[in-house]
Amino acid sequence: MIRLPAPKLALALAGLVLPLTLAACGGGKDRPKADLAASKITTIGVNSYLWRASLDTLSFMPLVQTDSNGGVIVTDWYINPAAPTERVKVTVMILDQDLRADGLRVSALREVNQGGQWVAAPVKAATVQKLEDAILTRARDLRRGSVAG
Structure with a gap:
């Protein structure tokens, strides 16, 4: 392993990064304009509108895991103050x-408290569907906002 002093390491990294950055910027007159609100966004591993919309929609729940490259968001257990059981x-x-729409999958687990024990309970299919609809609606709004802006 070669160890470089910090100033030399910074210069070496700049020598690698600068040409890549400049190559990515190069554009001529005949190059088509990029559609900033295109449906395909690849700066992260998944569609950024769906990702942002999912985070926005679930923002009231504590998050356990988020992986923007794999496209996975897992919440912790959430107890609604209106239904503490x-x-x-x-x-x-x-x-x-x-x-x-088929690029999104939502699943939910539900438990009810019975005598101090949390017991698995069925989740209404409408609950998952409403969450998916809320995320998709928010993603479309985010996309429209980037087109207008």
Whole structure:
């Protein structure tokens, strides 16, 4: 392993990064304009509108895991103050780089407190569907906002 002093290391890194940065910027007159709000966003591993919308929609729940490259968001158990005897845990998986309804999968677990014990309970299918719809609506709004702005 070669160890370089900090100033030389910085120069070596700049020598690697600068040409790559300049190559990415190069554009001529005949180059088409990039659509900033294109449905395919690849700066992270998944569609950034779906990612941001998922985080926004689940912002009231504590998060256990977020992986923007793999497109996974896992919440911790959330107890609604209006219903303290039940709790919910949600997992969101973004499956595609395109902004598409089938590029999103939401699953939920629900438990109810029975005599001090948390017991698994069914989740209404409508609950998962409402979460998916909320995320997709938010993603479309974010996309529209970037087109208008």
